[in-house]
Amino acid sequence: MSGFFYNLGRQIGKNAVPTLRKTKWIWQGLSGDELEVLAAEESLGRTMARELRAISAGSNDAVLASELNAICQRLSACVRDNRRTFSCEILVGAEPSVTGLPGGYLFLTESMVDWCERQPEELAFLLGHEMAHIVRGHTWDRIINDAALKVVAAVSMRAGQLGSWFRREGAELLRNAHTRDQEFQADAFGARLAAAAGYESNGAVSLLERVGRHLTEGVDPGVYFASHPPLPERIARLRKVISAGSPRA
Numbered sequence: 001m002s003g004f005f006y007n008l009g010r011q012i013g014k015n016a017v018p019t020l021r022k023t024k025w026i027w028q029g030l031s032g033d034e035l036e037v038l039a040a041e042e043s044l045g046r047t048m049a050r051e052l053r054a055i056s057a058g059s060n061d062a063v064l065a066s067e068l069n070a071i072c073q074r075l076s077a078c079v080r081d082n083r084r085t086f087s088c089e090i091l092v093g094a095e096p097s098v099t100g101l102p103g104g105y106l107f108l109t110e111s112m113v114d115w116c117e118r119q120p121e122e123l124a125f126l127l128g129h130e131m132a133h134i135v136r137g138h139t140w141d142r143i144i145n146d147a148a149l150k151v152v153a154a155v156s157m158r159a160g161q162l163g164s165w166f167r168r169e170g171a172e173l174l175r176n177a178h179t180r181d182q183e184f185q186a187d188a189f190g191a192r193l194a195a196a197a198g199y200e201s202n203g204a205v206s207l208l209e210r211v212g213r214h215l216t217e218g219v220d221p222g223v224y225f226a227s228h229p230p231l232p233e234r235i236a237r238l239r240k241v242i243s244a245g246s247p248r249a
Contacts, residue, residue, distance in 0.1 A: 045103025059090035078196040100130030121203025128190030
């Protein structure tokens, strides 16, 4: 497991329990109505984002922050489900990674921006991909279901059991939260969303092809790309999505 996600999991395990007790997000997520579920999702995401900021240095590149915020807002305006407010922040980190947290919190490392060669259409695809996981509820559903099962299995509702779950499995869950099909769904969503926002739709393919070239040259792209389906299959599917076209994600 990468240090980036390992530290995130440890900090969430230590610091998020009071918020979990206060908001009862698990129970809202399992039995609440639609508005309660959205509120619980946002509350958990806000807590996780706060802890991620606490353990990760933020970038001082104001120009890049402005550029990414503009991309994020253009994409957000084209998302049909507008019940979430998306935000994007940049972290200092040697490992290329993008993190999408429940509620609409997006984080990129500077090294991921470098991998994209600062190309807006490639960054738009990456952000759109993570937005898909949030909008479709992929990460949220996995967290809710996994946490609920652990609590039920322990026959206990004590906060300490939740904290233990986060410490042991929270980071791994974030990194491997999505199934193969969910990743392909997010690819398609991200490509369509980027196109709907006015970005060159081939940015997704150009990014993944560059990652593939780096791999053949022996350059390690990090766990973010390694945790997704094989690049050739992703590229082939994306080409079909781009050819078909779609006005909105």
